[in-house]
Amino acid sequence: MNVYAKIIVDVPTGGTDRPFDYYLPEELARAAERGMRVLVPFGQRKLTGFIVDIVSETSVEKVKNVSELLDIKPVLNEELLRLGAWLAKETICFQITALQAMIPAAMRTKAVKKLAVTSEREQLPMNVQALFGQAHELAWAKVPKDARILRDIRTAIAQRQVTERFEVKGQAAPKKVKAVMLLSREGNTPDTTKQQETLAYLAEHYGPSPVAVQTLMQQADVSRSVVHTLVKRGFLQETELVIDRNPYTAVEGDGSEEKATLTADQSHVLTQVEEKMAHSQATPMLLHGVTGSGKTEIYLQAIDQVIREGQEAIVLVPEISLTPQMVGRFKRRFGANVAVLHSALSVGERFDEWKKIQEQNVQVAVGARSAVFAPFTNLGLIVIDEEHESTYKQEEHPRYHAREVALWRSEYHSCPVLMGSATPSMESYARAAKGVYRLLSLPERINEKPLPAIEVADMRKEMREGNRSVFSTSLLDKLRDRIEKEEQAVLFLNRRGFSTFVMCRNCGYVGMCPHCEISLTYHRRDRQLKCHYCGHEEGVYERCPACESEHIRYFGTGTQRVEEELQQLLPEARIIRMDNDTTRQKGAHERLLKQFGRGEAEILLGTQMIAKGLDFPNITLAGVLAADTLLHLPDFRAQERTFQLLTQVSGRAGRDEKAGEVIIQSYTPEHYAIELARAHDYLSFFKKELGQRKQAGYPPYFYLTLITFAHPTFETAMKAGKHAAAVLRTRLGDDAIVLGPTPSPIARIKDRYRCQCMIKYKDEPALTDLLHDLFTYYQKELQQDQRFMTIDRNPSMFM
């Protein structure tokens, strides 16, 4: 009997967006399974593809052979294959794009796949032993694709005698750091007690083993010069240490931490979650809990129950809250039973974590957006922390929202989804209000600690009274007070809010990108002007290109400028700045937070990245420098985002014994988003905002789909837009509103003019098919250029 594979090949174009039939030669047919990757001849090339089905007949006359199997076992199981088909349909993308999104990047790049022996060589089957010879590792390319060998390798993998690894060129090189080790210098005594203590610490904790200098400095709290002196005097020897680049494997935790005794509110919530788990009900639950109310503790205890039932759990966390601090909480509770999936990991490391899941070595996966595809087979719970975060939406194909994927998987596995937030998204809270989601709530902080008092500083008034600084009098007073009391403060600055551009003060000329309709950003460090959309760079101007005047003003990056001003105003303050510039280096984020945690500074000044997850007892003041900057972005979610951000930032203050205070600086203090954040009144905000959304026809009343056309000539882009709008208007129901085409808010990117159509609708069952038709039509129109048209369903960005 002949066996054929239906294969989705890796060519993301309209014409190839269907399975192609290939013949499976007998020796491959025995090993082949749905969900494996293969190499196949396609035109003149060899391409990778996914087997989506195996059949015994084909209507194709000249079928070609599958050249090679690339996997020992399927990388996509039945569930994920189905999910892929659903993703492609719902988000309007090619099937290959959807399938690729679900596997680790290592499998998509030119990584070299290797097999490595992980046990006694003698235990391996003879033919596998022979294959490895004396080597410890073997490139996959060298493995004969013979069914028997493949089967034996597969058994060896199942028995953990052999493992698969990916090596990515360059990235895989292990990182070396400076280290020291103890030398015995009997009879010699160090000069100072600090030196003595350091040696004692080393002897006790590391014995004769080397330790990284950085680690020693932190753990034993010594300066580099002490270490240096000990080396010079022959007590220590300098050496190098190969360190694990994965910041999370270093995160301690053996799973021994005890559960907290829950408060009555917490118990009530947990009982409801466990009830849904016990009955295998795919109920979506929205946990609305104020900041510091103990939501994470509930996740931990619910997951504990999942583990005891022998099931698995996924925890989604926004990228920026996925700090070692956060991961540590899971590791302390569940130890090695946790895999962490994070984009900060190298491609190879992420594959290693993914494999722990695939090989069922762990029951918990914690990760950012794409962790929603974790290949578990027996899910008992999916948690989405900070469910309102916009980063759960992927802004490139496939443009999926992790929440929607989670809901799909929860149906498949009949398990609940638990979404938590102090400021739920309008969409989710509306669904909860309608009873589509079960609403759970934690209205109070742990131990009835009060939420911090919030004061709004009216910056217009400050200005009128002659204060031209970015700090209100009140904020400055309170900062001085904290420094005196040896307490700490966090200051938040929205990155987008402050000028980072260059302007001529004589003629008003602003440096713009020659390819994109957007001003260039000034990078002080390398004295360059850069475009954040296309990467265009130019040197800073000495004279204005328009009028030749020398009066050019270069605004520093927002936080840097603010730091300088703050230091001038408060010379005694020790400030730690956290922004993209200071955290670019790997591990810098964590190092700065640790410094702050140890009290090495009174003020932590930063961007979005400090708004979340900080849990330091000594923070008693939080300040928002410019609350209005987010408010006035051209986006219907601007108010909602402002409210969320202000609430998050406020949540950082007074989480422990000492009470907290918050100052929000604003030019429009009477705006409801600011006023209601001040009052800690989510519900009123929700109602007010809901009214606005209804009036303007936005979600949760209407669904949105955004279609963007881009082309080197403006007319062509508009023409396509007009055509699409006309088709949509005739084919959609009377309730649907088609807006545009209009030029996009950013009218040109990478030399392509952009215009957009917006569809607002309530119920359009035919829309998905119609969008697919349009997509296919425009794909054909324009052979090579894929960027011509993008379709974004439920968009979260409108630029």
Ligand SMILES: Nc1ncnc2c1ncn2[C@@H]1O[C@H](COP(=O)(O)OP(=O)(O)OP(=O)(O)O)[C@@H](O)[C@H]1O
């Ligand atoms: N039942 C409990 N008893 C004592 N302490 C608790 C309890 N539950 C949580 N905590 C502690 O209270 C603090 C806040 O809890 P947690 O971080 O779980 O809240 P959260 O709602 O997730 O916070 P946020 O959303 O603001 O990050 C933590 O330090 C946590 O260890």
Ligand SMILES: [Zn+2]
């Ligand atoms: Zn000028």
Ligand SMILES: [Zn+2]
């Ligand atoms: Zn540009």
